[in-house]
Amino acid sequence: MSKNLINAMADLNEDVVLEEVKALKAQNVPALDIIASLQEGMSIVGKRFEEKEYFLSELIMSAEIFNEASKLIGGAADGEAASRYGTFVMGTIYDDIHDIGKNIVTTVMGSNGFNVIDLGVDVPTEKYIDAIKEYKPKVIGISCLLTTAFDNIKECIQTIEKEGLRKDLKILIGGGPVDEATCRYVGADHVCKNAQETVEYSKKYMGV
Numbered sequence: 001m002s003k004n005l006i007n008a009m010a011d012l013n014e015d016v017v018l019e020e021v022k023a024l025k026a027q028n029v030p031a032l033d034i035i036a037s038l039q040e041g042m043s044i045v046g047k048r049f050e051e052k053e054y055f056l057s058e059l060i061m062s063a064e065i066f067n068e069a070s071k072l073i074g075g076a077a078d079g080e081a082a083s084r085y086g087t088f089v090m091g092t093i094y095d096d097i098h099d100i101g102k103n104i105v106t107t108v109m110g111s112n113g114f115n116v117i118d119l120g121v122d123v124p125t126e127k128y129i130d131a132i133k134e135y136k137p138k139v140i141g142i143s144c145l146l147t148t149a150f151d152n153i154k155e156c157i158q159t160i161e162k163e164g165l166r167k168d169l170k171i172l173i174g175g176g177p178v179d180e181a182t183c184r185y186v187g188a189d190h191v192c193k194n195a196q197e198t199v200e201y202s203k204k205y206m207g208v
């Protein structure tokens with residue numbers, strides 16, 4: 001990981017973040033390694049927010065810097081284009097509008113050969129249900145950054161089950177505060193800490 005990049009992201013120093021990303025790209029550092037440093041910087045932003053050193057304006061700024069940096073990184077995990085491995089439906093659960101992590105996962109899944117259906121943010125249960133019926137994915141992903149929305153994931157998964165759509169479907173969850181205990185609580189199949197894990201799990205499950 002790049003200490004300079006982590007610190008610049010944590011300190012919201014946009015110019016240095018963008019310069020550092022360009023420099024790392026020029027050194028052929030893999031896109032996912034650059035993203036890992038940015039994410040580490042974002043964790044520090046989150047801690048500073050918790051400790052009231054940063055406020056909402058800083059959170060918004062951190063998101064803007066992250067998005068600018070992502071544009072520079074471009075096609076995150078350059079890989080073969082389009083859909084060899086089947087369909088992956090992904091969204092951020094309702095009441096939650098965080099989408100940076102979701103977007104990284106969808107980009108990386110797409111560039112690794114999955115057909116990605118991105119439902120967006122603040123996704124209600126019905127939208128997941130409709131998408132499962134329409135696209136018949138083998139794997140779906142639910143992103144969540146707010147502990148207050150864990151019950152929404154639980155409700156969503158229970159409804160998917162009640163509708164008889166759980167058979168042959170794996171439900172992945174992810175997002176900063178999500179862990180194994182959350183996974184058990186909401187009744188998901190698996191939790192992935194990053195995009196690469198999501199690719200590996202999905203390939204394994206789809207028998208690739």
Ligand code: B12
Nearest residue numbers: 046097098099100101141142143146147174175176192194
């Ligand atoms: C940026 C940010 C924002 C931005 C979001 C902008 C955007 N477009 O997403 C804005 C300013 C809008 C925001 C708003 C709020 N936020 Co906010 N936010 C953050 C921050 C700093 C970074 C999140 C982030 O993007 N991380 C970087 C990405 C790349 O990481 P990631 O999401 O974890 O994703 C990776 C993995 O988790 C995984 N992954 C993610 N999703 C999925 C899904 C699947 C299926 C899989 C397999 C993997 C996977 O892959 C990704 C890539 O590796 C976090 C702090 C933190 N440490 O997370 C707080 C944080 C999440 N926010 C928080 C809060 C409280 C809020 C607000 C309630 C603040 C307020 N008072 O209004 C609002 C809520 C708005 C809402 N209704 O959703 C809290 C949540 C606390 C809690 N216990 O729930 C945090 C933790 C900050 C803190 N420490 O207090 N926020």
